[in-house]
Amino acid sequence: MGTAQRKEKEKEIRRNDIIDAAEKVFFSKGFDATTMDDVAREAEFSKRTIYVYFNSKDQIYFEIMVRGYKILIEMMETEIQYTNGKNALDKIKQMGKVLYKFSQEYMYYFMTIIEYENGELDFANGISDKSRQECYALGEKIFTYLTSALKSGVEEGSIRYELDIVNTAIILWSCIVGIFTTLHRKRNYIMNYHNRESNELLLNAFDMLIRSIENGGIAK
Known part of the structure; x- marks a missing residue:
């Protein structure tokens, strides 16, 4: 060397x-x-x-998110191998399960990503273009898994044909982020006042989101 x-x-x-x-x-x-x-x-x-x-604390934050995204992508790609032959709805459900597993096994990385999703660091000063773009590219890779599954679902007829793919993906991701945030921050309140487990509510929320895009799901 x-x-x-x-x-x-x-x-x-x-x-x-x-x-x-x-x-x-x-x-x-x-x-x-x-x-x-x-x-x-x-x-x-x-x-x-x-x-x-x-350059700044914000840049380090992006670097930590990069580490988290890489772990999540590896988990996603491992699970995607086992969804071949399944319909798009099953694939999306599996993605939700992977995200939940990631939140449990890598809670701090998960919360780092969620806090970013709820913040305004996108255009903060002091973040190098390299750090920012690498983080964005990894995030978009995960987003592509979702849009690809939605597109396949429309083509196979399991997902409502009139849905705009990108709009639906953004809305689903936004809902998931909001659900995770609420259930994480208000876990004790929800248990004490409503006697509900956050994990159970999370799974219910995934089912509701799936039914909202399922072909014929709303009428059921």
Whole structure:
């Protein structure tokens, strides 16, 4: 390995060390309460060194989302292999189950993505184009799984033909984000006042969303 390659590898290791440290602080304190001083302290680097690698706290947040999206995509692609031969509605249901499994096994990554979906970081300053575009590309890959399933459903007749594919995908994703957010933040309230388990409500919500797009589902 030449000198240039070794330096580049060392730079990448240090960069990942900073992201690792930021994860620990973000996941324990929350993004808003975390400062770059906190990240530097956890990483055992000076704050000046942190800024050599990252323009802002927001950029690090995007890098953490990239890690989460990659895990979710790997889970999606693994499960998609087992849905060959099934209709589109079954595929969409399976995607919902994968998302639920991801939320349980990788809760902090999941909440990082959900918090972003509920925030306004898209056009925040201090986020490099590379970090932003990589994150967007991964998010759109997941979105494509959904639009592809919807398109297949319309073609095979299991999903209502009059639905606009992109509009429907955006609405479904927005509903799912809202459901997860509410059930996560109001879990105790829902249990204490309505005696309902969040996990059960989540599965019911998935069924309702599926019925809303199913061909003939509304009339049932």
